[in-house]
Amino acid sequence: MSILKKTVSEKNILYKERQRFRQFWLWAVVLAVASIFWLGLVYQVLLGGAFGSRPVSDVSVVVLFVLVGLGLPLFFYGMRLTTEVEPGELRLRFWPFHLKPVEIPLHLVREYELITYNPIMEYGGWGIRWSARGKAYNMSGNEGVKLYFYNSKPLLIGSQRAAELFRAIGEAKQQQV
Structure with a gap:
């Protein structure tokens, strides 16, 4: 019998844990920052107003919304620590x-x-x-x-x-x- 490297399903895993950030205060901060960019998108792009005293272009608002308004919460949600x-x-x-x-x-x-x-x-x-x-x-x-x-x-x-x-x-x- 030849010695073959075991696949993941064949390994004898004694312990496995997958953790995510669960702190309420962390999610409150992340969602508060993201909500500013949601507000900017709605007010400037959808309602036609000028968000802030020196507004950027609508394209810039959309890009910032995608990066921070969507990207930041998804980044924190996707973070995980796996221990095996x-x-x-x-x-x-x-x-x-x-x-x-x-x-x-x-x-x-x-x-x-x-x-x-x-x-x-x-x-x-x-x-x-x-x-x-x-x-x-x-x-x-x-x-x-x-x-x-x-x-x-x-x-x-x-x-x-x-x-x-x-x-x-x-x-x-x-x-x-």
Whole structure:
């Protein structure tokens, strides 16, 4: 029997989580900004008024509406953090910034812990964050698993199911080949 690379459906995935931004305040800000461009489109293009004290052309209003009025909310809606754990490996993908997942071989992880953290004070917010404490991938909430490596700074993975992620990493480290 030849050794073939397993397809995605054949892999032994121990844990999978897909997260999106859920913060009310974030969506309030995004939709408030987008609504200004919706208002500009309706008032200037559809009703024929002049939006603002120095209005731009109707074509520019339509372009700005598409980019900000539609594009900004769709961009935030499309953002997602996918975390997968399988024997010997952890994969993270923060779409649309990662076209391919970041693969972390678990043999490089010296230690890991389940933590509760302050996203704003410790990492400066949510998303892909860098700080003196290391790198963080998080979407919402304040729980996660922090990985400590032999040769680099720690990595925090935020999760809505942090205890389950912690257990899956432990199982994946035991099963690594």
